[in-house]
Amino acid sequence: MALVLGRQALRQAMPVCLLAAEWDTAGRLTASINSTGHPAFSGGRLLNPLWSGLAPRKRFYSSDSKDDLRVRYLEGEDSGIVVVGINRPKAKNAISKNLVKMMFEAVEDIKTxxxxxxxxxxxxxxxxxxxxADLKERAKMHPSEVGPFVSKARALITELGNLPVPIIAAIDGAAIGGGLEMALACDIRIASNTAKMGLVETKLAIIPGAGGTQRxxxxxxxSLAKELIFAARVIDGIEAYRLGLVSHSVEQNNCGDAAYxxxxxxxxxxxxQGPIAIRMAKxxxxxxIEVDLSTGLAIEEACYAQVIxxxxxxxxxxxxxxxxxxxxKGE
Structure with a gap:
């Protein structure tokens, strides 16, 4: 399962370029969490001083299954922001069965x-x-397994996009194939100028299968979407901004997390901003956007009625x- 921690105060005490190190610290922090999901105590004191002053969370994820996904619920002034970090360095964050499973769990937690x-x-x-997609894992699948896996990945990306709150994709590197499809399901995409993006499935004699041909x-x-998909073209963050694929293209920094x-x-x-209003606006x-203007105005009226x-x-x-x-307060 994914690792959930809310440690905004600790984050603010660290330099911004220690993002990766921060997550490592977050992983080590779980060593002091007992089976009830609360910080463990010894002699009336917290075993890990980093928990001092932090309220226990409802649910904590362990860092097993290779720690493919790490989820943080930020605190303090940033309370309400959730950071979902993909962490499969050896596989370049490729989408595996395990990652799909953990992302489904994370999405379900956020949704509720x-x-x-x-x-x-x-x-x-x-x-x-x-x-x-994790092509090494895919190569080991029986042909009968491929279809159901792609369907599950497609369902995950759809569920991500259907979350009621704004979803921001921070693209600080290559977003290829299913990676770009995941970003396309988000409400807002931000890319570093050096990021690479493309739906390159036709190179493998297949087509985008997780919403790319639609989103x-x-x-x-x-016309532009056809050109990019037919040619399996990869573009950088600057070109993506020019085409309207991303809302912002930012110069990459020394830490490699400018988009984040x-x-x-x-x-x-x-x-x-008003949280119910944001949800209704989304x-x-x-x-x-999927219907004619007259129907769209009726949808807007119905959503407006919910905030009154x-x-x-x-x-x-x-x-x-x-x-x-x-x-x-969201009430």
């Missing part, structure tokens, strides 16, 4: 947590976001009147 405001999907492996045309247009840092900035912009946009009776709406009006920052 009303305190989540936004999600950042990123990589903990320098130079790569996700290299697509890419919706993002950049039919920009994604975190964006999540922090989203965080203070629902209205996602459903409305909320306490947050009244709090927003009161804060505006009193010239103060609103304190939304």
């Amino acid at each position: 947590n009303n305190k989540v405001r936004s999600v950042i999907v990123c990589s903990l492996v320098p130079g790569v976001f996700c290299a697509g 890419l045309p919706r993002v950049i247009g039919v 840092q920009r994604g975190l900035e964006l999540a922090r912009e989203i965080n203070p 629902l209205s946009i996602n459903q409305g 009776p909320t306490k947050d709406r009244l709090e927003g009006l009161a804060a505006f009147k009193e010239k103060r920052r609103p304190h939304f």
Whole structure:
């Protein structure tokens, strides 16, 4: 299962380029968690001082199964932001059976947590976001296994996209095949200028099978999507921004996490806004874009009706009147 930790205070005490080291520390932190999911004690004291002042989480993931996925629920001022980090360095974050399983579990946890405001999907492996399907694992599959696995991966990416909160893909390296399809399911994509992206399945005499043929045309247009898919072309972050594939292309930094840092900035912009309003806005946009304008306006009206009776709406009006920052609770 994936590793879940909320340690924003500790994160803020570290230099930003220690992102990978931070996750390693997070992994070691689990050694002091007992079977109940609470920090272990010895003689009335925490075995690991890093837990001092941190409230125990409802659920903790162990770091077994090669620690392919690490999930953090940030705290403090960043409470509500969830960072989903893919961590398969030897396989370039390729999508395996185990990774699909753990991502399903992480998505389910996020889906049922009303305190989540936004999600950042990123990589903990320098130079790569996700290299697509794990072809070494795929080669060992019986032909009868391939179809069901692809269907499950497709379902995972669909579930990721259907999360009710904004999902930000931070692409700091190669996002190829299924890796780009995963990013396409996210609401917002941010890439470093050196990142590489492409749906290259035709090189293997197959086609994108996890939504690429449907989502890419919706993002950049039919003709351009056909060109990229037919030619199996790989583009960098600058070209991706020009085509509208990503919302932002940022210059890569020495730490290799420029897209993640920009994604975190964006999540922090989203965080203070009304959480129910954000969820309804996403629902209205996602459903409305698939229908005609008249039906879309009806969908918007229905979603708007959901925010009218909320306490947050009244709090927003009161804060505006009193010239103060609103304190939304998602109620």
